[in-house]
Amino acid sequence: MYRIGIDIGSTAAKAAVLDENNQLVYTVVMPTGFNGVEAAHRLADDLDAHGYDTNELPTVATGYGRVSVPYADKTITEITCHGMGADYLFGEDGLVIDVGGQDTKAILLADGKVKKFVMNDKCAAGTGKFLEVIADRMGVTQEELADLASQGEHTPISSMCTVFAESEVISLVGRGEPRENIANGVIESVVGRVASLTSSMASDQVFLTGGLCENDYVVGRLAHHLNRPVKTAPNARFAGAIGAALNAGN
Amino acid sequence: MAEVIDRHELWASLDMDLETHDVLCSVLPTAFGDTFLSQENRPEGMAFWDMVVADVHGIRPQELVDEQAKGRKVFGTFCTYVPDEVAIACNGIVTGLCGGSQFWVPEGEKYLPADMCPLIKASLGARLGKTCPFFRIADQIVGETTCDGKKKMYEIMAKDVPMHIMELPHQKRDKDVKYFADEIALFGKNVEEVTGVTLTEENLHAAIELINGRRKALARVYETRKNTDVIPISGTDALLMMQIAFFDDPARCTEMANKLADELEQRIADGVSVFPAGTKRILITGTPMAIPNWKLHHIVETSGAAIVCEENCTGTKFFTNLVDEGPTDFAGMYQALAERYMKINCTCFTPNEARIDEVIQLAKDYHVDGVINTNLKFCTTFKTEAPALEKALEDAGIPVLDIETDYTDNDAEQLRTRIGAFVEMLS
Numbered sequence: 001m002y003r004i005g006i007d008i009g010s011t012a013a014k015a016a017v018l019d020e021n022n023q024l025v026y027t028v029v030m031p032t033g034f035n036g037v038e039a040a041h042r043l044a045d046d047l048d049a050h051g052y053d054t055n056e057l058p059t060v061a062t063g064y065g066r067v068s069v070p071y072a073d074k075t076i077t078e079i080t081c082h083g084m085g086a087d088y089l090f091g092e093d094g095l096v097i098d099v100g101g102q103d104t105k106a107i108l109l110a111d112g113k114v115k116k117f118v119m120n121d122k123c124a125a126g127t128g129k130f131l132e133v134i135a136d137r138m139g140v141t142q143e144e145l146a147d148l149a150s151q152g153e154h155t156p157i158s159s160m161c162t163v164f165a166e167s168e169v170i171s172l173v174g175r176g177e178p179r180e181n182i183a184n185g186v187i188e189s190v191v192g193r194v195a196s197l198t199s200s201m202a203s204d205q206v207f208l209t210g211g212l213c214e215n216d217y218v219v220g221r222l223a224h225h226l227n228r229p230v231k232t233a234p235n236a237r238f239a240g241a242i243g244a245a246l247n248a249g250n
Numbered sequence: 251m252a253e254v255i256d257r258h259e260l261w262a263s264l265d266m267d268l269e270t271h272d273v274l275c276s277v278l279p280t281a282f283g284d285t286f287l288s289q290e291n292r293p294e295g296m297a298f299w300d301m302v303v304a305d306v307h308g309i310r311p312q313e314l315v316d317e318q319a320k321g322r323k324v325f326g327t328f329c330t331y332v333p334d335e336v337a338i339a340c341n342g343i344v345t346g347l348c349g350g351s352q353f354w355v356p357e358g359e360k361y362l363p364a365d366m367c368p369l370i371k372a373s374l375g376a377r378l379g380k381t382c383p384f385f386r387i388a389d390q391i392v393g394e395t396t397c398d399g400k401k402k403m404y405e406i407m408a409k410d411v412p413m414h415i416m417e418l419p420h421q422k423r424d425k426d427v428k429y430f431a432d433e434i435a436l437f438g439k440n441v442e443e444v445t446g447v448t449l450t451e452e453n454l455h456a457a458i459e460l461i462n463g464r465r466k467a468l469a470r471v472y473e474t475r476k477n478t479d480v481i482p483i484s485g486t487d488a489l490l491m492m493q494i495a496f497f498d499d500p501a502r503c504t505e506m507a508n509k510l511a512d513e514l515e516q517r518i519a520d521g522v523s524v525f526p527a528g529t530k531r532i533l534i535t536g537t538p539m540a541i542p543n544w545k546l547h548h549i550v551e552t553s554g555a556a557i558v559c560e561e562n563c564t565g566t567k568f569f570t571n572l573v574d575e576g577p578t579d580f581a582g583m584y585q586a587l588a589e590r591y592m593k594i595n596c597t598c599f600t601p602n603e604a605r606i607d608e609v610i611q612l613a614k615d616y617h618v619d620g621v622i623n624t625n626l627k628f629c630t631t632f633k634t635e636a637p638a639l640e641k642a643l644e645d646a647g648i649p650v651l652d653i654e655t656d657y658t659d660n661d662a663e664q665l666r667t668r669i670g671a672f673v674e675m676l677s
Contacts, residue, residue, distance in 0.1 A: 064667070078667065079674070080671055080674040114675045115673075117668075
């Protein structure tokens with residue numbers, strides 16, 4: 001029997017389907033948009049159309065919008081789900097870093113289970129939201145921002161607060177600083193913040209999940225700041241949804 | 251619940267801002283109902299505290315005003331370091347003050363920096379905004395030099411209301427205890443001036459016995475929470491008892507806590523628990539939770555865990571350690587009082603390793619599965635001490651979650667995620 005995991009994040013809504021051998025047979029991602037319930041229904045329509053009946057199959061919801069999934073049998077926090085999903089994807093213990101749209105999490109795995117975790121406080125510093133705001137301000141996509149950054153020289157962005165950092169970027173633009181350099185400073189700011197969040201969690205292995213894991217430049221800079229290799233996996237942005245599916249029907 | 255009496259006449263006589271205060275009165279019943287009345291299988295003894303909190307700005311303030319009419323004086327205090335015994339000895343009354351709601355914070359921010367802890371901002375806001383009857387009733391406010399934020403806040407408050415400030419040393423050497431004994435003696439002089447009643451060795455000793463009685467009664471309630479077979483009372487209800495203890499008549503507080511302890515001991519004998527078997531047991535440590543701050547308790551206890559102990563000032567710090575009743579002369583009693591109060595392990599002390607040992611001991615005594623260490627935003631001393639405490643807990647094999655928050659509800663969902671994940675992690 002198939003099992004479904006739904007992960008309603010602040011930016012992206014994800015679904016993952018596992019078969020009876022725990023093989024990942026289907027994934028889908030779409031923007032969450034304004035309404036989590038509506039995003040959950042869009043995911044259900046897609047899953048139903050692909051032959052995975054959300055009304056029949058065991059379903060667990062996670063993520064910030066986990067309470068907005070009417071067809072879920074239960075909800076589990078994204079910390080637990082990301083931990084289990086990372087264990088599924090990477091198959092070994094380590095430190096899981098998830099840079100999400102609204103928050104950044106660091107989860108230490110021991111024997112495949114969450115041993116300790118930290119999250120950023122109610123502030124956008126070091127989150128995907130920070131990159132989104134600044135990329136918007138510079139009129140580029142987040143991918144383009146990373147491309148620019150790779151060609152630039154480091155320009156420190158000292159503001160931790162996203163709103164103040166945006167003002168700081170505006171003054172750098174006004175000063176004529178090349179956009180490559182600004183982009184570089186922005187990425188360094190996020191990655192540095194993520195590294196300091198995880199400073200209390202020692203681990204040789206580091207795995208990056210969430211939307212940013214598909215960005216090679218960011219992965220490389222994170223490895224530099226942590227002074228350790230950072231692994232990622234093709235389906236790492238589905239870690240939360242996979243973790244939810246692993247819990248379905250239990 | 252009994253019909254609530256209209257207290258507007260009382261509040262008007264206290265020169266309160268009635269219009270603004272009505273806003274607070276209109277939201278409190280909902281907050282109380284959502285947090286307390288939604289709980290199942292509560293001890294019957296909680297009816298007393300439900301009654302008090304349902305009329306929290308009326309029932310006790312009216313009593314205080316009635317006692318003032320008979321010539322008694324009311325001392326308002328913020329903190330567990332001010333010895334109630336001294337004021338009570340001179341027939342004075344000690345009451346807690348308002349400071350546990352976001353409602354008072356914006357008024358406080360008119361005079362204080364925004365990046366100051368909400369307890370301090372709310373306290374000043376409640377006084378200057380004239381929206382707290384206890385602050386209006388108090389003949390004198392008694393402050394203590396615990397943290398820098400409070401010290402500077404007192405300077406602003408003192409322009410509006412008479413204040414006596416006790417100097418609390420920040421180390422625990424013998425000479426510091428001696429110093430605080432002298433401060434208690436000075437407070438005695440101040441109390442004599444305010445009350446017009448002479449402090450005697452007899453009335454001071456009687457007050458020491460009275461307050462020790464209250465400590466023993468509250469400790470009895472906590473003792474029942476160590477039981478591993480049943481959890482006879484929710485943390486949310488126990489917190490309410492502690493919060494009201496700051497405001498109530500000590501003899502009545504003792505009586506009610508003892509009655510509650512009787513019932514909880516019977517619940518243990520009968521196997522009656524508020525939570526299902528296997529519910530994860532949590533110790534809360536950190537900054538005080540002044541009434542009506544029930545935020546973390548409510549989130550934790552609606553996320554599948556139970557709070558079985560609070561180490562905060564609104565917890566074990568309030569009643570742990572008795573004053574030695576041996577000495578009967580002034581010098582001996584002042585020293586005994588100083589020794590007891592200086593054993594409270596507030597983060598304003600340096601070094602403060604005794605607190606870490608105490609928290610680990612509490613974690614063991616109450617058989618907890620995990621600790622949630624919390625600090626109010628911008629509380630520098632608790633925040634700075636947190637990593638050392640949390641590392642010591644981890645080294646002792648006790649899982650710990652760090653939470654920094656304030657009185658607003660805007661982080662409630664993030665907290666629900668963190669606390670939910672912590673409970674999942676313990677399972």
